Amino acid sequence: MADTMSATTHAPGHAPEKDVTKRDFLKLVTVSAAAIGVGAIVWPLIDSMNPSADVLALSSTDVDLAPIPAGQAITVLWRGKPIFVRHRTPQEIKEAQDVQPSQLIDPATDASRVKSGHDQWLVVVGICTHLGCIPLGNKPTEPRGDWGGWFCPCHGSQYDTSGRVRHGPAPANLAIPPYAFTTDTKIKIG
């Protein structure tokens, strides 16, 4: 058939049963280098689909708490999601703190859901943990359910003044977004 050179080279994948040859080493090094090259090309393509700088810039929201009187709540937009910021009255705080975690569907203490020294501020993601509707209860005129927190009109889930689920079908408490107090009256979410 073809000349002698190709006879020995044309043996792809059939490594000789004897020792590893220099050729095998060279093949390995070449293929590895090529694989690294392909990876170096593919990674930027894939990473370009990750959130871009402008999306990341919108990934935190500052909220001024001063205009919110006790008993009121506002809704702010953070990463495309509604965030409830509620200024709790002392009575609402006490109701939340007095609950035994063992009574809860999703046990959690009130202290774990607020920042210490700022008990009156409850910041939760306003998305029902059942199927994603936005619960009612921010305005005093809206139904707040039997525990004074929020009531989801879609399937009847109810949350208390700490945003914990008290009546299903929701399985979990309203999520707490990452936030921090930058001053006594300002928070930065995300």
Added chain:
Amino acid sequence: MAGLHKSEIENPVLAWIDTRLPVITLLQKEYGVFPTPKNFNYWWNFGAIAMVILGIMIATGIFLAMNYTPQKDMAFDSVERIMRDVNFGWLLRYAHANGASFFFIAVYIHMFRGLYYGSYKTPRELLWMIGVVLLLLMMATAFMGYVLPWGQMSYWGATVITNLFSAIPLVGESVVTWLWGGFSVDNPTLNRFFALHYLLPFVILAVVFLHVAALHVTGSNNPLGIDVKSPQDTLPFHPYYTVKDSIGLCVFFLLYVIVICFFPNMFGDPDNYIPANPLATPAEIVPEWYFLPFYAILRSIPNKLGGVVMMFGAIAVLFVLPWLDTSKVRSARFRPIYRLVFWLLPVSCVLLGMVGAHRPEEPWLTIGRLATLYYFAHFLVILPMLGRFERPLPLPESISQPVLRGGGPLPSHATAQTMEKP
């Protein structure tokens, strides 16, 4: 079961696939063992390089399209957002824009290789013509792609080139209105150019498939221009030419990456960083460098329709090249006159490119006219005549013959086996 392919693959999973759709056998046949002339030089590398660049252009293009907005008020800003905010967006954009230039560099060299070594001659005429179709598709794609950033040069280049079609007698104006989708280059034009710019590369991909298929029917040409006479004249494509092509690809890629990383705007026009303004014409309207020779031909004819006809004629003449060149000898290596005359063509193309970059004033106008004259004379007068009057050098008996025992001007110990039967 009748019709099932009898696969010779060892691996059971691959064999199962291959029996039902013999893609693996096909790849092994066309890119594995495929008998390739053993005397290829590096000029034969550029077809493979072009194919790789096509892949890069499609990949970068798809990811760019995820972030680009084809609407006239948002297009320019969406490109700037890609450059500034999208992860590696700057790399995608520069790779895509410079990839277009490198695609044309590879393809022009690939074509000149064909012209020098007679790769367009029988039986490869159709292969050559498919190649010219690919060139046309590339030019259309590149033209529309350049409009998308909606800079000054995007807008005005589009205006000038689409206006050319008004030179068509009777229906010219209607054709231009139809192309524009309105009464000037505007949002409908941008939108449709985006749709077509996304489409055409896949058409190019399909025609590349035809191009390679046609090549595999005839087999490749080689620097000697003589047919393969026996298997001893050939080598299996893998590993010889997979490796050789990889080397060439590495060199080409290195140049490409140097441009992307250090001179990313070298090929571009600074005016395209100014958002399109329909009320302000730039001082110079210049296409990208790969269109400059055609632009020069267009402007060298004082008549509008004449210029358009000659510009398209420059490509038409390539189409019929297999029938213009009357020489029976393929490779310029054995054509002592053509071997020298050939070089006048790339020189005139470069000259035309320089002319295209300048305003149509003296001395460029005269240079351009002379170069245009030469370009057409080369194909329509010189090539037909040369075939008749040139005395070719004697061709070797075969590709292997110069290295066989007793053959060719080589030291006597440097011989291979005697030639095998075909």
